[in-house]
Amino acid sequence: MAEEVKVFGVWGSPFSCRVKIALxxxxxxxEYIEEDLxxxxxxxxxxxxxxxxxxxxLHNGKPIVESLLIIExxxxxxxxxxxxxxxxxxxxxxxxxxxxxxxxxxxxxxxACWAEEVERETAMGEAWKNLELFERELEGKxxxxxxxxxxxxxxxxxxAFWINVAQEAIxxxxxxxxxxxxxxxxxxxxxxxxIIKENLPPREKLSxxxxxxxxxxxGSK
Amino acid sequence: xxxxxxxxVLKRLLVPTLLHLGFRxxxxxxxxxxxxxxxxxxxxxxxxxxxxxxxxxxEYKEEDLRNKSPLLLKMNxxxxxxxxxxxxxxxxxxxxxxxxxxxxxxKDKSPILPSDPYQRALARFWADYIDKKIxxxxxxxxxxxxEEQEEAKKEFIGHLKMLEGELGDKAFxxxxxxxxxxxxxxxxxxxxxxxxxxxxxxxxxECPKLMAWVKRCMQRDSVAKSLPDQHKVYDFVLQLxxxxxxx
Numbered sequence: 351m352a353e354e355v356k357v358f359g360v361w362g363s364p365f366s367c368r369v370k371i372a373l374x375x376x377x378x379x380x381e382y383i384e385e386d387l388x389x390x391x392x393x394x395x396x397x398x399x400x401x402x403x404x405x406x407x408l409h410n411g412k413p414i415v416e417s418l419l420i421i422e423x424x425x426x427x428x429x430x431x432x433x434x435x436x437x438x439x440x441x442x443x444x445x446x447x448x449x450x451x452x453x454x455x456x457x458x459x460x461x462a463c464w465a466e467e468v469e470r471e472t473a474m475g476e477a478w479k480n481l482e483l484f485e486r487e488l489e490g491k492x493x494x495x496x497x498x499x500x501x502x503x504x505x506x507x508x509x510a511f512w513i514n515v516a517q518e519a520i521x522x523x524x525x526x527x528x529x530x531x532x533x534x535x536x537x538x539x540x541x542x543x544x545i546i547k548e549n550l551p552p553r554e555k556l557s558x559x560x561x562x563x564x565x566x567x568x569g570s571k
Numbered sequence: 572x573x574x575x576x577x578x579x580v581l582k583r584l585l586v587p588t589l590l591h592l593g594f595r596x597x598x599x600x601x602x603x604x605x606x607x608x609x610x611x612x613x614x615x616x617x618x619x620x621x622x623x624x625x626x627x628x629x630e631y632k633e634e635d636l637r638n639k640s641p642l643l644l645k646m647n648x649x650x651x652x653x654x655x656x657x658x659x660x661x662x663x664x665x666x667x668x669x670x671x672x673x674x675x676x677x678k679d680k681s682p683i684l685p686s687d688p689y690q691r692a693l694a695r696f697w698a699d700y701i702d703k704k705i706x707x708x709x710x711x712x713x714x715x716x717x718e719e720q721e722e723a724k725k726e727f728i729g730h731l732k733m734l735e736g737e738l739g740d741k742a743f744x745x746x747x748x749x750x751x752x753x754x755x756x757x758x759x760x761x762x763x764x765x766x767x768x769x770x771x772x773x774x775x776x777e778c779p780k781l782m783a784w785v786k787r788c789m790q791r792d793s794v795a796k797s798l799p800d801q802h803k804v805y806d807f808v809l810q811l812x813x814x815x816x817x818x
Contacts, residue, residue, distance in 0.1 A: 400700065400733070414692045416699060426688040438675040442663045449665060450649065483649055 355380035519560035604629035614666035616758035623793035764801035
């Protein structure tokens with residue numbers, strides 16, 4: 351039976367980007383559907399009635415939601431170019447760090463990005479603590495997944511690109527190049543991969559979005 | 572060396588020594604499983620249930636969360652939280668990750684996750700929903716009062732009803748067999764009496780099908796032996812309320 355694979359996403363979303371990258375690594379053809387989050391389609395609401403969010407992966411009519419869960423589904427369905435390690439302990443570690451990226455690292459990074467002057471130092475301290483913990487996991491590896499891009503690398507694309515672009519647009523430096531040179535080596539490696547580059551949103555468009563947000567935040571004070 | 576001595580040396584010394592070393596190696600290959608836990612933690616209970624389902628012998632270590640052990644801090648330096656599953660010296664943190672690990676290592680007995688990738692994705696989705704919604708909303712029920720508590724109750728019951736809807740008429744969340752979502756949710760049953768008493772409501776009245784599911788789960792030894800008594804949990808919650816000045 352011919353595979354029918356569709357992805358519901360939003361151009362600037364790191365979460366739909368994760369899904370696109372995972373599918374590309376596996377060499378899976380798919381149809382991409384851009385959603386308007388201000389006016390969600392009836393299909394999106396049908397396929398993700400609980401959270402009503404993108405991304406949604408539709409595989410032969412069956413919806414899978416939550417980007418990290420989608421990646422695990424993709425990895426279990428299409429076995430070439432594994433995204434998770436084979437060893438159960440290493441798999442557990444990969445899941446742990448992917449969760450850490452979403453639940454600890456990114457919230458603290460965003461907080462530091464958008465913090466008011468008075469709160470910035472504390473927010474920065476917290477963000478740096480999390481980045482230090484995360485960076486240690488690279489341990490001289492090319493990627494978090496080892497020689498090849500894996501689940502944690504795909505999850506942390508939010509750091510490598512989104513935080514990267516945002517901090518430049520907003521005019522803060524959380525991902526300090528001297529302090530986090532190991533992480534920056536990884537960022538350069540990751541963003542240098544064609545499979546990643548081709549699936550990122552246009553840098554200028556994303557930067558303009560953050561600049562607008564930053565100006566609006568200043569204006570509302 | 573005298574040639575005739577060599578076979579004797581082999582027979583009497585080398586071979587037994589090698590066999591003994593091989594045997595010792597086999598012995599030390601036996602799994603060493605330790606669980607760092609805290610008795611009222613629903614997250615810890617998940618791991619207890621999974622280990623019991625698989626019939627794995629392990630050492631249970633109770634942690635004092637006001638005075639965390641050096642072992643806990645070493646095994647979970649990132650979050651410094653329980654539960655921590657330690658298998659042959661290697662830690663696995665986060666309860667749902669630990670349950671999946673247990674299922675993958677001891678895969679020949681009592682599967683916890685389904686084998687079909689789509690069913691697995693669904694199971695993970697609902698376990699993730701439980702993780703994000705039940706603990707937090709339940710906590711708000713016992714931590715607040717007045718208007719805030721009414722809101723918290725509405726939210727908590729809403730989440731339970733969502734799960735009840737997903738259960739439908741099935742015996743368990745995965746269908747006929749007890750599985751991942753059941754393991755993720757059933758520990759919160761030990762907190763139901765505390766939520767109900769603090770919030771003055773009845774979960775049975777709001778979600779009768781869910782309570783029927785609870786009873787089915789509690790018939791399993793793995794669940795019954797892993798959950799503490801609800802009244803004991805309620806006493807613990809009362810102590811917490813006193814400690815945080817919530818009356």
